[in-house]
Amino acid sequence: MTLLFVVTAVIVVALIFDFTNGFHDSANAMAGPIATGALKPRTAVIIAAVLNLVGACLSTEVAKTISNGFFDDALITPAIVLAGLVGAIVWNLVTWLLGLPSSSSHALFGGLIGAVIVGAGLSSVNGSVVVSKVLLPAIAAPLVAGIGAALATRLVYRITRKTPREHADTGFKYGQAFTASLVALAHGTSDGQKTMGVITLVLVAANLQQPGTGPHWWVVLAAGVAIGLGTYSGGWRIMRTMGKGIVEIETPQGSAAGAASTATILASAHLGFGLSTTHVATGAILGSGIGRRGGEIRWGVARKMMFAWLLTLPAAGLVGGLAALLSDHGNVGVVILLILLAVACAVIWAISRKHSVDHTNVTDSHEVMVLAAAAPETFEHHSPRADSSQPVKTKGAA
Amino acid sequence: MRIDWAALGVVAVVSVTATVIFATLLALGVRFVSVARVRSSEGGSATLPLTAGYALLGCAALLVLFCLYLIVPQFH
Numbered sequence: 001m002t003l004l005f006v007v008t009a010v011i012v013v014a015l016i017f018d019f020t021n022g023f024h025d026s027a028n029a030m031a032g033p034i035a036t037g038a039l040k041p042r043t044a045v046i047i048a049a050v051l052n053l054v055g056a057c058l059s060t061e062v063a064k065t066i067s068n069g070f071f072d073d074a075l076i077t078p079a080i081v082l083a084g085l086v087g088a089i090v091w092n093l094v095t096w097l098l099g100l101p102s103s104s105s106h107a108l109f110g111g112l113i114g115a116v117i118v119g120a121g122l123s124s125v126n127g128s129v130v131v132s133k134v135l136l137p138a139i140a141a142p143l144v145a146g147i148g149a150a151l152a153t154r155l156v157y158r159i160t161r162k163t164p165r166e167h168a169d170t171g172f173k174y175g176q177a178f179t180a181s182l183v184a185l186a187h188g189t190s191d192g193q194k195t196m197g198v199i200t201l202v203l204v205a206a207n208l209q210q211p212g213t214g215p216h217w218w219v220v221l222a223a224g225v226a227i228g229l230g231t232y233s234g235g236w237r238i239m240r241t242m243g244k245g246i247v248e249i250e251t252p253q254g255s256a257a258g259a260a261s262t263a264t265i266l267a268s269a270h271l272g273f274g275l276s277t278t279h280v281a282t283g284a285i286l287g288s289g290i291g292r293r294g295g296e297i298r299w300g301v302a303r304k305m306m307f308a309w310l311l312t313l314p315a316a317g318l319v320g321g322l323a324a325l326l327s328d329h330g331n332v333g334v335v336i337l338l339i340l341l342a343v344a345c346a347v348i349w350a351i352s353r354k355h356s357v358d359h360t361n362v363t364d365s366h367e368v369m370v371l372a373a374a375a376p377e378t379f380e381h382h383s384p385r386a387d388s389s390q391p392v393k394t395k396g397a398a
Numbered sequence: 399m400r401i402d403w404a405a406l407g408v409v410a411v412v413s414v415t416a417t418v419i420f421a422t423l424l425a426l427g428v429r430f431v432s433v434a435r436v437r438s439s440e441g442g443s444a445t446l447p448l449t450a451g452y453a454l455l456g457c458a459a460l461l462v463l464f465c466l467y468l469i470v471p472q473f474h
Contacts, residue, residue, distance in 0.1 A: 168432065
């Protein structure tokens with residue numbers, strides 16, 4: 001009975017994490033086309049949501065990496081996984097509030113690692129798997145995507161050098177919408193599987209599923225639907241940073257960046273690397289900024305993001321570890337943890353309402369405001385282009 | 399500690415190559431279609447560049463479908 005309660009709680013919380021993953025990462029695919037006007041905000045998130053779901057059903061390699069061999073199976077309890085998920089959700093919501101496109105995948109891995117260390121000791125984490133399948137790809141993948149995007153951007157501009165501006169724009173609008181849709185598909189494949197992996201991990205830990213087997217069909221479907229719904233809800237705060245904050249993106253760049261993200265994510269997912277879609281998409285966007293002559297990159301924003309990236313694994317790990325202290329204390333601990341999680345979600349959501357960003361104002365500015373005091377630092381490397389000189393239209397910003 | 403450098407290398411090479419090929423096809427397609435439009439607006443024959451343009455865009459789409467085919471286990 002106790003076990004079943006915890007397992008159910010984990011599955012629900014895992015799907016909530018999947019939802020936050022969706023709205024945290026829908027920007028990876030759709031920020032570009034929304035920023036350039038290639039797709040309307042609503043259309044973009046609907047396409048992304050559907051393709052997320054489709055993508056989630058495509059492959060299960062990453063899910064297998066997580067459910068087999070990441071941790072020592074014998075030491076993992078559902079309570080530990082629950083704590084890890086709480087860490088991941090809290091960190092995802094905090095970075096969403098700040099409009100920072102940090103990695104949902106690293107939040108998940110960090111939360112789980114923290115919870116496992118507290119709950120089962122340092123030795124139960126399979127260090128070499130963590131390094132070879134998570135940390136190393138985390139550095140390599142954005143580089144690869146960035147190089148691909150830079151080369152592709154350079155080529156695209158060279159090939160269409162003599163093409164009349166308006167023709168190129170129309171053509172690449174379709175191109176960008178197309179590659180952005182592919183990124184959404186790839187995102188579903190890569191990130192949807194992470195939740196499947198976690199749920200499978202718990203089912204195996206609770207002896208409800210044979211070790212070494214892949215996820216059940218209902219797990220695949222539920223994870224796909226949760227991430228799709230999250231994506232549909234938009235994550236407009238992060239959308240603004242990705243679409244306008246880092247680089248002022250043009251449609252040819254967007255096409256190139258989308259192609260690079262898709263190729264990198266799918267190739268890695270196919271080989272079972274649990275890499276971060278966010279890192280890849282950001283790497284590709286930066287690459288496309290470098291590839292275009294005269295492209296403007298706001299390095300200040302990029303630097304802030306790098307810090308968030310570095311922080312994600314340990315910060316989510318810390319929250320996950322603290323949560324594990326609670327969830328280890330039987331049903332009462334689990335219930336308290338769930339209540340705390342609900343309170344944390346409610347508080348963060350309430351703060352986000354103060355300066356809300358949604359589909360109506362997502363492209364009005366390149367800044368995401370939390371408190372008015374947070375504003376000045378993002379101005380330091382602002383581009384001289386037209387839109388950044390506009391007043392920031394965030395409601396109530398003083 | 400065993401790090402699978404070969405797999406990492408494969409991901410890097412495949413990703414960059416696929417991106418560059420796709421972008422080249424897309425850009426050439428856009429360029430040819432544009433040439434066709436310019437020609438037809440000047441009253442000339444646009445059939446050749448238009449066909450070439452759409453063929454290139456079609457190749458780009460096929461490339462994507464082929465890559466998806468490669469990664470979906472059900473097809474193998």
